[in-house]
Amino acid sequence: MATAARRAGLTLAGRARRVERADLERFDLILAMDRSVAAALRALAPDADTRSKVRLFREFEEDADGEEVPDPYYGGEQGFARVVDIARAGARGLVARLQDLGA
Secondary structure, three states: OHHHHHHOOOOOOOOOOOOOHHHHHHOOOEEEOOHHHHHHHHHHOOOHHHHOOEEEHHHHOOOOOOOOOOOHHHOHHHHHHHHHHHHHHHHHHHHHHHHHHHO
């Protein structure tokens, strides 16, 4: 993924970690890349309001061709490039939605 991002002019920084139950209280939005992860995150939530914070990333992508971010490992080099494109489109959509909420 880092190579595909670098080719697209992006730098990946930070590191992954498990989402903790406290994160569901702490954050307003938790993004999942696929339905199974979203379901697992919702299962951690104590109530419906907290469960509603968990959303699929591609909900924010304009004209998304699916609900889930595909696993790039099954698509070779093109799979990773496609996930970079999806991430960019989803991020643009998320920023636009947040800007609309703040306006």
